[in-house]
Amino acid sequence: MTPPPADAWRRPPLPTLVAAILLIACAEVGGASMTKFKLELARAARAVMLSRPAVHGLVGVRDVDEQIIDEALVKFDAGLRLFHLHAEGMGLVIIATTMTAATLVQSAGARRVIILLLTVGGAGYPFGYLLWSALIPYYGIQTGKTVAEWTMWIPFGGATIVAAWWLVALVGARLVRRA
Amino acid sequence: MRGWLAVALLLLAAAPAPAAAHHVGAYVPRDNEVSANFKQIKFSIQARKFDVAARLYETGPIRTAIRAQAARLPAGLEETTRAALAAGDGARAERGLVVFFAALIRDLALEADRRLADTREPASARAATGQKLLEAIWRYYNLVDFTVGQYDPKAAVAVRLAFDEAEGYAQGSPGPGTTVAPESRRVTPRPVAAPAPDKMREPVQRIAGTMSGLIETSMTR
Numbered sequence: 270m271t272p273p274p275a276d277a278w279r280r281p282p283l284p285t286l287v288a289a290i291l292l293i294a295c296a297e298v299g300g301a302s303m304t305k306f307k308l309e310l311a312r313a314a315r316a317v318m319l320s321r322p323a324v325h326g327l328v329g330v331r332d333v334d335e336q337i338i339d340e341a342l343v344k345f346d347a348g349l350r351l352f353h354l355h356a357e358g359m360g361l362v363i364i365a366t367t368m369t370a371a372t373l374v375q376s377a378g379a380r381r382v383i384i385l386l387l388t389v390g391g392a393g394y395p396f397g398y399l400l401w402s403a404l405i406p407y408y409g410i411q412t413g414k415t416v417a418e419w420t421m422w423i424p425f426g427g428a429t430i431v432a433a434w435w436l437v438a439l440v441g442a443r444l445v446r447r448a
Numbered sequence: 449m450r451g452w453l454a455v456a457l458l459l460l461a462a463a464p465a466p467a468a469a470h471h472v473g474a475y476v477p478r479d480n481e482v483s484a485n486f487k488q489i490k491f492s493i494q495a496r497k498f499d500v501a502a503r504l505y506e507t508g509p510i511r512t513a514i515r516a517q518a519a520r521l522p523a524g525l526e527e528t529t530r531a532a533l534a535a536g537d538g539a540r541a542e543r544g545l546v547v548f549f550a551a552l553i554r555d556l557a558l559e560a561d562r563r564l565a566d567t568r569e570p571a572s573a574r575a576a577t578g579q580k581l582l583e584a585i586w587r588y589y590n591l592v593d594f595t596v597g598q599y600d601p602k603a604a605v606a607v608r609l610a611f612d613e614a615e616g617y618a619q620g621s622p623g624p625g626t627t628v629a630p631e632s633r634r635v636t637p638r639p640v641a642a643p644a645p646d647k648m649r650e651p652v653q654r655i656a657g658t659m660s661g662l663i664e665t666s667m668t669r
Contacts, residue, residue, distance in 0.1 A: 328577050330559055332480070332552070332584040340475045347473035401472065414472060 281367035285388045289363040292392050296356030299399070303349040314345050317406035324409050344410050348402030355395035359429075363391040366433060373440050383432045383439075390428030397421030477587075481509040482552075486545060486591055493538040501541070502533040514548055521551050522663060542595055547666045549592045550659040553607075556585045557656035564645045564652065575643030578652070579618040585655065586611060600665065606658045610651040617647040 280286070303310065318325050318338055325341060327334045367384045374380040397417045404413030479487065485508035492501035505511055514526045529544030560581035564574050589596075589607060597604040620643045 326576065326580065328563070328580055330556070330581065330584070332556060332588070333580045335480055336477060336584070336587075337580075339478060343475050344473065351473070398472075 279371040281371045285367045288388050288392045289360045292356050293360035296353050300353040314406040345402050345405045348398045352395050352398035359391040359395050383436050386428045386432035390425045393425030485510045498536045543666050546592045546595050547663050549588050550662045553585050553588050554656050554659035557652050560652045564649045571645050574645035575618050578648050603658050603662045610654040614648045614651040617644045
């Protein structure tokens with residue numbers, strides 16, 4: 270068996286690839302579902318909101334409440350759309366960045382940690398939008414956002430950012446050494 | 449070459465992440481069916497397409513709402529407005545619509561007054577409810593402000609002043625050292641004050657009274 274050429278790209282670990290492809294698959298299922306069940310989802314969210322008037326600040330006057338419910342439904346829909354968008358994008362980001370790490374990071378320890386952070390962070394981050402959407406009817410726009418931020422967006426997004434910049438620094442240092 | 453390509457790809461991948469971290473979309477308030485129908489009719493009248501305006505009125509939610517609330521509206525409002533559109537009298541038709549919105553605003557103001565007077569609720573909750581009702585009042589008044597200003601400038605000024613006053617009491621005064629005006633205008637900062645739902649009642653009642661007066665004068669003119 271002939272060894273691969275020195276400048277060949279290396280594939281990321283299989284679990285990483287599976288996670289990325291699964292994420293893209295979730296994005297597609299999410300996108301299709303939000304289109305197919307748009308009305309049902311909106312009706313269900315509206316019903317939950319109407320059963321929790323205090324959470325949403327509903328006052329029992331149609332001219333006031335319709336606007337509040339409309340805003341919550343727009344954000345609910347935005348959360349689903351952003352999940353679809355980010356899950357598709359982050360799936361590709363995971364593949365591109367972990368392939369770069371697998372190929373160009375020489376230290377085995379650093380490579381493992383970077384790939385792990387990119388995989389876990391990239392795969393978890395988009396689900397923050399799904400969580401936010403799910404929480405809006407029950408806890409309101411702002412509380413839902415705060416929960417999603419602290420449980421999903423900040424830890425998973427932070428992991429991706431840290432790993433991506435770490436990778437940038439390592440690849441940059443490699444270039445400087447070559448020059 | 450492979451290294452530079454990798455750096456470029458990584459920068460592209462890393463850059464959107466922090467920006468996207470707090471991106472949750474923006475909400476622009478939309479018209480409800482009544483305000484949307486009003487705008488359609490108004491623009492048709494302005495374009496002198498009275499047949500279109502009449503059709504939009506005949507089939508739209510405003511006429512349905514006028515019929516549903518007939519007991520609280522001046523007698524004959526629905527027929528007067530329809531007849532004005534059929535006759536191509538844009539000014540009279542628009543006045544009929546203004547009367548309808550004035551009645552909506554009056555009812556919202558009366559509801560706001562009732563809620564503000566309900567001392568079983570804490571003051572902050574009453575102020576928050578009052579603020580929401582004021583926003584709804586303003587959404588409707590904003591639609592007819594120009595026309596109200598043409599028919600009854602005093603009523604238009606009275607509503608605006610009462611609205612500003614009520615909103616000020618709903619939000620509380622700004623803190624010391626802060627001012628709503630730029631430095632150069634030397635506006636004396638007001639002391640800190642909590643939202644005052646009780647004080648909101650008087651300007652809200654003034655809005656209801658002004659709208660009642662507007663309805664009476666519009667129908668008798």
